[in-house]
Amino acid sequence: MLFPTLAFHVFFALVFCCNWMMRRAGDWRLIMLLVASWIFYGWFDARFVALLQASALLNWGAGRLILGQPERARGWMIAGLIANLLILGFFKYYGFFVQQVNDALLAPMGMVRIRALDVILPVGVSFFTFQGISYVVDVAKGRSAPARLLELALLMSFFPHLVAGPIVRPAHILPQLRERPWLSQGAAATSLVLILWGLVKKTVIANELAVQLVDPVFNDAAHHSAADLVWASYGYAIQIYCDFSAYSDMAIGFAGLLGFRFPANFNQPYRAASLQDFWRRWHISLSFWLRDYLYIGLLGGSRQSLIRTCAALFLTMLLGGLWHGASWNFLIWGAIHGAMLVLERLWAQFRPAGLPKAPLWLGRLYTFHVVTLAWVFFRIKDYGDAIGFLRRIWRGQDGAMIFSPWTAAMIAIGLACQFGPHDGVQQLGRWLRGQSFWAAAGLVAVVLLVVEGLRGAGVAPFIYFQF
Amino acid sequence: MDHGLHWGQSPIDLAEEAPGEVKFLAALTEDAMPDRDCGALERMAAWEDSGIHTGLGWAAKALLASSLALLLLNAHALNNWAEQLPVTPLSEPVVNAISAWHQTAEDIGLNAVVDKVEQAAKAMRKAIWP
Numbered sequence: 001m002l003f004p005t006l007a008f009h010v011f012f013a014l015v016f017c018c019n020w021m022m023r024r025a026g027d028w029r030l031i032m033l034l035v036a037s038w039i040f041y042g043w044f045d046a047r048f049v050a051l052l053q054a055s056a057l058l059n060w061g062a063g064r065l066i067l068g069q070p071e072r073a074r075g076w077m078i079a080g081l082i083a084n085l086l087i088l089g090f091f092k093y094y095g096f097f098v099q100q101v102n103d104a105l106l107a108p109m110g111m112v113r114i115r116a117l118d119v120i121l122p123v124g125v126s127f128f129t130f131q132g133i134s135y136v137v138d139v140a141k142g143r144s145a146p147a148r149l150l151e152l153a154l155l156m157s158f159f160p161h162l163v164a165g166p167i168v169r170p171a172h173i174l175p176q177l178r179e180r181p182w183l184s185q186g187a188a189a190t191s192l193v194l195i196l197w198g199l200v201k202k203t204v205i206a207n208e209l210a211v212q213l214v215d216p217v218f219n220d221a222a223h224h225s226a227a228d229l230v231w232a233s234y235g236y237a238i239q240i241y242c243d244f245s246a247y248s249d250m251a252i253g254f255a256g257l258l259g260f261r262f263p264a265n266f267n268q269p270y271r272a273a274s275l276q277d278f279w280r281r282w283h284i285s286l287s288f289w290l291r292d293y294l295y296i297g298l299l300g301g302s303r304q305s306l307i308r309t310c311a312a313l314f315l316t317m318l319l320g321g322l323w324h325g326a327s328w329n330f331l332i333w334g335a336i337h338g339a340m341l342v343l344e345r346l347w348a349q350f351r352p353a354g355l356p357k358a359p360l361w362l363g364r365l366y367t368f369h370v371v372t373l374a375w376v377f378f379r380i381k382d383y384g385d386a387i388g389f390l391r392r393i394w395r396g397q398d399g400a401m402i403f404s405p406w407t408a409a410m411i412a413i414g415l416a417c418q419f420g421p422h423d424g425v426q427q428l429g430r431w432l433r434g435q436s437f438w439a440a441a442g443l444v445a446v447v448l449l450v451v452e453g454l455r456g457a458g459v460a461p462f463i464y465f466q467f
Numbered sequence: 468m469d470h471g472l473h474w475g476q477s478p479i480d481l482a483e484e485a486p487g488e489v490k491f492l493a494a495l496t497e498d499a500m501p502d503r504d505c506g507a508l509e510r511m512a513a514w515e516d517s518g519i520h521t522g523l524g525w526a527a528k529a530l531l532a533s534s535l536a537l538l539l540l541n542a543h544a545l546n547n548w549a550e551q552l553p554v555t556p557l558s559e560p561v562v563n564a565i566s567a568w569h570q571t572a573e574d575i576g577l578n579a580v581v582d583k584v585e586q587a588a589k590a591m592r593k594a595i596w597p
Contacts, residue, residue, distance in 0.1 A: 006548045013534060020523055175471040185522030186481040192529070194478060212592060252478055257526060261477035405594045425478055433481075437525045441532030445540065448533070452541055453584025 001043035002462070003250045004203050004451075011040065012254060015159075019258045023181050030154050030177060033258075040159035041123070048122040051087070056153040058083055059132040063139040063146050073140050080136035088129045094119055096326030124163035126323055128156045130289055135170045137293055144170040151177050158260075160251040164244070164464040166265040166285035173260070181259025190429030191256030192440065196447045197425065198249030201417075202462070203455040205410050206243040209235045213407040218379055221389045224399045229392055231403040231411070236379050237372045238414030241269065243463045244283070249425075270371070270418040273363030275340045278371060290320050310345060314338035329377045329386060336374040542572035543581055 001008050015036045022029040042049045062080030066073045089097075095116055102113040135152060138144035147155065147170065155173050156162075217224050217232035224232070248265035255262045265285050272278035279287040295301055299312035314335075321334020358366075373390075380386040421427065432440055474485040538545070542565075549565040552558045572578050 006544050009534070013530065016527070016530065020527070172472040172476075183521065183523045183526060184481075184484050185525050186484045187479045188522035188526035188529075190479040190481065192526070208592075249478075256477075256479040257530075261472050261479060263472055263476050264478050404592070405596060406592050409591075426481055429479070429481060433522075437528040438532065440525070440529035441536065444529065444533035445536035448537055449540055449580045450584050452544055453581045454588045 001040055003247070003254075004199055004455075007043075011036075016257060019181070020183075023259070027150060029181075030150055033159075034150065034154045034157060037154070037157040037159040037162060041157065041162055044123045044163070045120070048125075051122055051125075052128060052157055053153065055084070055087060055128060055132055056156050057149065059135050059156070060147065060149045060152045062136045063152070066136070066140045067146055077136055077140035081133060084129050084133050084136070088125060091119055091121055091125050093322075093326040127165050127167060128162065130167050130286075131156050131170075133293065134167070134289065137297065138170050145174060147174050158255070160255040160258075160260075161262060164247045164251070164462055165283070166248055166251065166262055167289050168262060168285070172263060176260050183257070183259050186429060186433045187256055187261075189432035189435075189440065190426060191253040192444065193425050193428045193432060194249040194253035194256070196444065197428075198246040198253065199451055200246075200447065201242040201249070201414075202246035203451050205414050206239045206246065207455055209239040209242070209407060209410050209414075212410075213403060214239050214379075216402060218389070221385075221392055222399075224397075225401050226393045226396045226398075228399065228401050228403050229389060229397070231407070233372050233376055233393075235407060235411055237270070237368070237375050238411050240375065240378075240463055241266075242414055242417075247462045247464060268418045268420075268422060270368050270415065271364060272367050273360055274344055274367055275337060275370060276344055278367055279337075279341075286320070286323075290316050290323075294319060306346075306349065310342045313341050313345065317341060324378070327381060328383050329381060332377045332383065332386075333374050336370070336377070340370050539572075540577055540580055542569040542578055545569065 001011060015033070018032050018036075019029060022032055038049050038052070041052060059080060062076055062083070065076040066080075069076065098114050098116045102116075105111075106113050135144065135147065135155070139146055151174055152170075154177060155168070155170060158168075158173075161168055213235045214232050217228050218236070221229060245266040252262045252265070263285060265283060267281040267284065269278055269282035272281050295312055295316040299315060300308060301312065302309045304312075315338070317338030318331060318334045321330045321332070321337070324330045324333070376389060377383075377386045380389055432443070435443075474480050475482065545565050546569040549562045552562055554562070569578075
């Protein structure tokens, strides 16, 4: 069930009514939200609802064992982590691993190849597995209160964030599950603004860029001019931002209308003046997760020698790339980010004292182009094709030009979002809060009608659904 | 141990609506709570005391009114959805009714807004550089 569809509109209207009618019903409200979340997830593929339930049970059990046997807490935590990673590994990396073993080891030695199973990737498996890991680690480290099975199942399955985040922390959400929901007019208005703005970003900007520019150029790079390839690369940078941040905005908005507060997941990432700054603004919930559980928690963070810190940084980004999927190109994407982050750290350490500081605009230009270059490897699945794509740009290839004023306008709007006021959504929320419900309803209806007219045929799934 | 998301960390948090200092619940409310071992419970009381206007009725009425407006003015979406339904004895009358409503809306001009935006979008997509 995609957010910008009629089916979801009806689904959400029912859940909204039930949620607020049951606001004094304690656990019954949570049960209703849990069942609704399973229906939402089952809409994609009903078989995987059992996986979601099993994953919640597993993490709840690990939490109980950690607290019940404090002397073996570390062992149970590691066991919980391994179990989560096995689930993720099987569904996400088994096919890739088998192919690599077959190609690199068995085929050259003339041995019988391992038969690859046709494993279907459950939607959002990376997101709910990471949430499970968060719970196990946070309980073991005393950062989160233990949850009841119902609470943990809902924390992991709650439909607004289930398939594409934000990755919410147990310590942020568990207390909210235990308090009676409350909705201020400001929170309701700001949630509506987030939903509408997310809808525009996804169904208009991201969809138009995908259909009119990015997909045709990336799928047939040989017949397009170098200028088209460059514009398509910029277009993809905007498309993936508008697509993914739209999902996060809508998720936060829908959760907000149900009385839950989710953390921010994007903060105008393309105005970042360094890669380090970029990762504080892009997919914030994942980058903070990687920072807390991997970079600091497992690899030691920055309180060690410079060499080890740089290695930890690089490895974190490499694994962050691998989190997106089993492909060499995701590893290359992670490696580009990791290498540039390491270079930035070394530069900060060894920069000659008398050298003037680079202007802000130059930092932003550099960051945007490094990120856009890395997106080329993210977008093109095959390494050779990605290198070929960059070569065609380098050689100044002649060919067709489909970059149009319409797609230019979409890129311009996408970029303008980065440089508007950082609290634009809250300002609009404050304005909408002061309006009558008739005016709010009118605004919602007009935006949805305009979106319906602009979005053409259908809505493509969100890019991050595949992760 | 952290209790809940700090105010301002969610995009829906408006600075002036911060619940302020955590207050202890009144005895009556405290009794109604299922589990006392969770610090953020007190926040609700802090909100309710601070005079922040509740938005539930406002949001519910806005969602209801906008849904009705869309039902009236966006028969295309309804028709697209109906066309994707599997044909069964149960769905057939629904599909027929929606199709009839789509035609009626077309005849009396209720689809005009979406149609005009669609035409404008088509023209803008075809625009070329001077």
